[in-house]
Amino acid sequence: MRWQDIDQQPCSMARALAIIGDNWTLLVLRDCFLGVRRFDDFQQRLGVTRHVLSDRLRKLTEGEILEKVAYQQRPLRHEYRLTGRGRDLYPVIAHLAQWGDKYLADSKGAPVLRIHKQCGHPLHAQLQCGHCGDIVEAKDIRVEEGPDYIGQLLPAQMTSRTK
Amino acid sequence: MRWQDIDQQPCSMARALAIIGDNWTLLVLRDCFLGVRRFDDFQQRLGVTRHVLSDRLRKLTEGEILEKVAYQQRPLRHEYRLTGRGRDLYPVIAHLAQWGDKYLADSKGAPVLRIHKQCGHPLHAQLQCGHCGDIVEAKDIRVEEGPDYIGQLLPAQMTSRTK
DNA sequence: AATAGTCAGTTCCAATACGGAACTCATAGT
DNA sequence: ACTATGAGTTCCGTATTGGAACTGACTATT
Numbered sequence: 001m002r003w004q005d006i007d008q009q010p011c012s013m014a015r016a017l018a019i020i021g022d023n024w025t026l027l028v029l030r031d032c033f034l035g036v037r038r039f040d041d042f043q044q045r046l047g048v049t050r051h052v053l054s055d056r057l058r059k060l061t062e063g064e065i066l067e068k069v070a071y072q073q074r075p076l077r078h079e080y081r082l083t084g085r086g087r088d089l090y091p092v093i094a095h096l097a098q099w100g101d102k103y104l105a106d107s108k109g110a111p112v113l114r115i116h117k118q119c120g121h122p123l124h125a126q127l128q129c130g131h132c133g134d135i136v137e138a139k140d141i142r143v144e145e146g147p148d149y150i151g152q153l154l155p156a157q158m159t160s161r162t163k
Numbered sequence: 164m165r166w167q168d169i170d171q172q173p174c175s176m177a178r179a180l181a182i183i184g185d186n187w188t189l190l191v192l193r194d195c196f197l198g199v200r201r202f203d204d205f206q207q208r209l210g211v212t213r214h215v216l217s218d219r220l221r222k223l224t225e226g227e228i229l230e231k232v233a234y235q236q237r238p239l240r241h242e243y244r245l246t247g248r249g250r251d252l253y254p255v256i257a258h259l260a261q262w263g264d265k266y267l268a269d270s271k272g273a274p275v276l277r278i279h280k281q282c283g284h285p286l287h288a289q290l291q292c293g294h295c296g297d298i299v300e301a302k303d304i305r306v307e308e309g310p311d312y313i314g315q316l317l318p319a320q321m322t323s324r325t326k
Numbered sequence: 327a328a329t330a331g332t333c334a335g336t337t338c339c340a341a342t343a344c345g346g347a348a349c350t351c352a353t354a355g356t
Numbered sequence: 357a358c359t360a361t362g363a364g365t366t367c368c369g370t371a372t373t374g375g376a377a378c379t380g381a382c383t384a385t386t
Contacts, residue, residue, distance in 0.1 A: 001210030002342095002374070003186050010274045012263025013193045013256070021189055023166050023344095030176045034306060035321045039363050045318070047164030049345050054364060075352045077362065082301075085266055090301035091290040092262065093176070095254040100175025103248055108311040111173045114304045119295035123304060127254040129279045130287030138245075138253035141277045141286060143197060148271040155208070158198045165345070165371095186373095202334050212374050217335060238381040240333065 010149060019063035020089070024048050025056050026096070032066065032086065033093055034112075037079040065089065094125045173312060182226035183252070187211050188219050189259070195229065195249065196256055197275075200242035228252065257288045 007018030020026060024046065031045055043053050057080055060066040065086040068078040094114065101110040114123045127136045134140070145153050170181030183189060187209065194208055206216050220243055223229040228249040231241040257277065264273040277286045290299045297303070308316050 006190070010269075010271070011193070012267060012273060012275070013260045014190060014263075015267040016259050016263035017189055021186060023184060023186060026180055026184055027169070027177060030174070031318075033301060034317055036318050040361085041318060043363095049347095050364065051346095051366085052344065075354090075362080087301045088262055088265070089258075090304075091258040091288070092255055094290060094299075094304075095252075095258065096179050097176045099251055099255065100177075100179035102251070104170075104175060104178040106173075108173070109309050110175060111309050111312050111316055112175070113307040113309060115307055116292045116295065116297070116299060117303050117305055118297055119292060121292070121294040123299060124293030125254070125299070126291045126293045127257060128289045128291035128298070129282060129284075130289045131279065131284040132282035134279070134281055135291070136254075136257075136279060136286060136288070138196060138250045140280050141253075141257075142280055144276040144278055146272050146274050146276060149274045153274055154197055155194075155199050155204060203332085206334095212376090213335065214337085214375095215373065218372095238333080238383090 010153065019059060019065065022056060022059070024052060025060065026093070028053070028056055028060065029065070029086070029089060030093060030097075032080070032082050033090065037081060039080075042080075060086075091125070094123065095127070098123075098125050173316065182222060182228065185219060185222070187215060188223065189256070191216070191219055191223065192228070192249070192252060193256060193260075195243070195245050196253065200244060202243075205243075223249075254288070257286065258290070261286075261288050 004018075006014045009015070020029065027046055027048075028042060031042055036042055036045060039050075039053065039057070042048075042057070043050055046053065048056075057066065061068060061080070063085075064083055066080040067083050069081050071077055071079050097112070097114070115121070116123045128134070129136050143154060143158065145151070167181075169177045172178070183192065190209055190211075191205060194205055199205055199208060202213075202216065202220070205211075205220070206213055209216065211219075220229065224231055224243070226248075227246055229243040230246050232244050234240055234242050260275070260277070278284070279286045291297070292299050306317060306321065308314070
């Protein structure tokens with residue numbers, strides 16, 4: 001299977017990764033959340049080739065994660081802004097950055113601090129269950145196939161097990 | 164800049180993505196959290212070529228996200244299991260899948276349900292601030308450079324702004 | 327004893343994607 | 357007239373991928 005066909009799988013993650021799972025795309029999104037909006041700024045900060053950047057920005061725009069907004073006429077120039085859909089990816093970015101801070105930081109500490117405006121402290125991101133309010137880890141979750149997918153998605157040993 | 168050199172940047176996300184940001188790697192991790200552990204099972208479920216799978220599993224093992232555990236001798240066979248570090252990536256996977264469920268699902272609904280064992284309901288993942296307990300969105304965060312990186316990481320307009 | 331099957335890879339080759347650099351096009355500034 | 361800005365596109369040599377076959381150490385079946 002080619003990478004460009006994975007969005008046809010019945011899997012939400014596969015479809016999400018078809019848009020943002022490319023090699024440079026999550027770094028583009030990192031910069032979006034830092035306030036970068038213009039082509040040349042992305043290019044200089046990331047060091048990615050212009051060709052690849054152009055392709056990734058196009059895919060993000062087609063996926064409605066970014067939108068092109070004109071910031072001047074004559075000559076017409078656009079900048080890339082996060083849409084609501086795009087901003088909803090923030091938890092992914094926050095947890096990814098926090099995981100990197102925890103396991104891959106060098107002696108100089110975390111390069112960027114994410115401060116929670118409301119309480120003023122560096123964000124310590126936790127995964128919370130919206131229903132009961134508990135903090136959730138991998139071991140607290142069991143998976144089930146949706147009604148239309150029984151017996152199709154999970155490895156055999158998972159369909160009978162609790163864990 | 165080549166993709167293989169991004170782990171040298173002073174950015175936790177870049178370093179994390181150097182291990183898990185490759186095209187197929189997050190799908191490999193998805194399957195790990197579904198309980199898949201063996202080479203051929205990954206290969207059949209993902210449809211990725213064996214060559215690429217071998218490479219990605221090696222990188223995940225080198226990054227201590229997976230570990231090779233012998234499950235039989237004669238002939239010696241290994242399976243790939245998530246380490247503690249690997250399980251700590253669960254919030255990333257959960258939010259990614261939820262984002263896909265929300266924006267990219269078709270008429271058949273979410274293919275896989277993640278049930279929170281403690282409360283029995285499908286997980287509604289939320290990003291919570293561990294300090295104050297509030298639910299956090301992108302707009303609630305401002306970024307600051309770490310002490311050793313002043314003036315080096317953020318786009319110019321962010322260093323003076325609040326947002 | 328010979329054959330087929332399992333499993334985790336490795337090897338080979340053609341097709342695709344990437345990195346680097348230069349180039350385009352419309353316009354503004356000096 | 358000349359230079360700069362900004363968002364790309366074009367070109368070309370190199371690196372990576374997709375697909376399929378092959379390897380090697382066994383176990384199971386005939």
